[in-house]
Amino acid sequence: MRDEQLGEPLSDEELKLFTQYLHRFANHDVDISVRMEVGYPEHPVYMLFGRDYPPVGDAAGYRRPCVGRRQMTSKSDINDGG
Secondary structure (H helix, E strand, O other), rough: HHHHHHHHOOOOOHHHHHHHHHHHHHHOOOOOOOEEEEOOOOOOOOEEEEEOOOOOHHHHHHOOOOEEEEOOOOOHHHHOOO
C-alpha cells in the first residue's frame, strides 16, 4: 500500500483482498497466537490473533468480515495449523 493511502478507508476490492489475506494468514501463520501493534504510532491498534477455544468472552460478540457475501472455505487440517 502506498503511504498516501494510509489516510483513506479500504475500497470494496481492497476489503475483499484484505479479508482473503487475513484468512490465509490465520490458517498458515498463526500457530498458537500472534500479537501485533499496527496503525499510526501515536494512535496504535493492538491486535491478538489466537487459536484459543472457546474464545475470550461471548462468541456472539465476534464479528465475521463480509457477512452476507459468499464465505471463504478452508481445507485446513490439524497438520497445517488450521
